[in-house]
Amino acid sequence: MDSPPPTTDRQRCIDACNACADACDRCAASCLREKDVQHMVRCISLDMDCAAACRFAAGAIARDSELVNTVCAMCAMVCHACAAQCETHDAAHCKACARACRDCAAACDRMGLAAVQAARPAAP
Template sequence: MESMQRHAEHVQICFDCAAACEQCVTACLQEEHVMMMRDCIRLCRDCADFCKMCASLTARNSEYMMDFMVLCAEVCDACAEECSKHDDEHCRACAEACRRCADDCRKHSANA
């Protein structure tokens, strides 16, 4: 049962990160200098997709979930790094969510 609870927590962390990324994209698209935010937007979109897929694979206990968590952590790290370059609150919140998700992906996959 502990494993099921841990999976549920990981799924929530992934969905929280995906939501933070989607919110960051929406806010970046409303920035006056949107072209300066294009790398942030691109990485946030990728990260949101990776996090949603990671959550789905974890929820169904896929045999590929651990491998995917490694990739998800890499994308989350890249997104966090890019978002950290910006002073906007939405970027800071996204970077924090990405770091949390990357850390959890690493912990979860290491305990397989």
């Protein structure tokens, strides 16, 4: 059975997830080039977790997974944690990553809410 074509909101969320994953990859790579890498360990770790979560969420949305609500909620949670960590650093790559994470979290929150509303039975 083919997945339905993505709606605008679904495609926006997929795009936000992919953009966030890319920003997290760039941030982690840039953090590894910082002079005090030890100071960046948590940032790098969360970047890696966030990139993986975002790619997983983008795939779940594209596949029209029955678990999209749960996956998007998880992705938003990881994005919020990564953004909070990146915001503690002054590096431009961390600031850019934090913005991408906040955008992705908002898109995933909207997707999760839409999935919950769609699953609710119609009122009598």
